Amino acid sequence: MDVTYEEFVDSRLAALARYAVILTGDRETAQDLVQETMVRVQLNWRKVSRADLPERYVKRMMANLYVDWQRGPWWRRVRLRGDADETVPVPGDIADGTADRDLLWGVLAGLPRQQRAALVLRYYEDLPDAEIAEALGCSVGTARGYISRALSTLRARLTSRALVTEGMR
Incomplete structure (x- = not known):
C-alpha cells in the first residue's frame, strides 16, 4: 500500500523535527530546516515514496540541506x-x-x-x-x-x- 505525503508527515514529522534539533542544535534553525526539507519532499514525493526507506531518504535530504546552508548567505550563520x-x-x-x-x-x-x-x-x-x-x-x-x-x-x-x-x- 502506498503512503501519501500527508500520511508520511502525520506519522514522521515529530521524529524528523527531533532529528533536526540534534543536527542543528537550535530549535529555530531546526524548524527552518524541517520546513524547507518538507517542501522539497512534497515537490518530489513520487521519488521519495519509491525509495526503499523514505524516512532515511528524507533524513539524508535534511543532512545535505543542513551542510549546504554553510555555503548560503551570511545571515543564516549569524547567531544572536x-x-x-x-x-x-x-x-x-x-x-x-x-x-x-x-x-x-x-x-x-x-x-x-x-x-x-x-x-x-x-x-x-x-x-x-x-x-x-x-x-x-x-x-x-x-x-x-x-x-x-x-x-x-x-x-x-x-x-x-x-x-x-x-x-x-
Whole structure:
C-alpha cells in the first residue's frame, strides 16, 4: 500500500523535527530546516515514496540541506546568543546539569557542519561509516575523518572548559 505525503508527515514529522534539533542544535534553525526539507519532499514525493526507506531518504535530504546552508548567505550563520564562555556554571549553582548541557550544545555548535552531521548520523542515527559517507556525499575515509576530528575537538574543548571550571572552585 502506498503512503501519501500527508500520511508520511502525520506519522514522521515529530521524529524528523527531533532529528533536526540534534543536527542543528537550535530549535529555530531546526524548524527552518524541517520546513524547507518538507517542501522539497512534497515537490518530489513520487521519488521519495519509491525509495526503499523514505524516512532515511528524507533524513539524508535534511543532512545535505543542513551542510549546504554553510555555503548560503551570511545571515543564516549569524547567531544572536552570548559567548560560549557565559555558559560556564557558577560554583555551587543548582543548575549545573543544565549548564553542562548548554556547554555541550555550545561546543557542538562550534563544529563545522560536516563534522556535526557526521556525529549525528553516527551517534543519533547509529549509521555505519558507509551510510554516513553516502549521506554526506563523501568517501568512507572522509566520513571517518569528520567523526575523528569532531570527537578530538569535543574532547579538547570540554577538557579545557573543565579545567577552567575547576580553577574557579
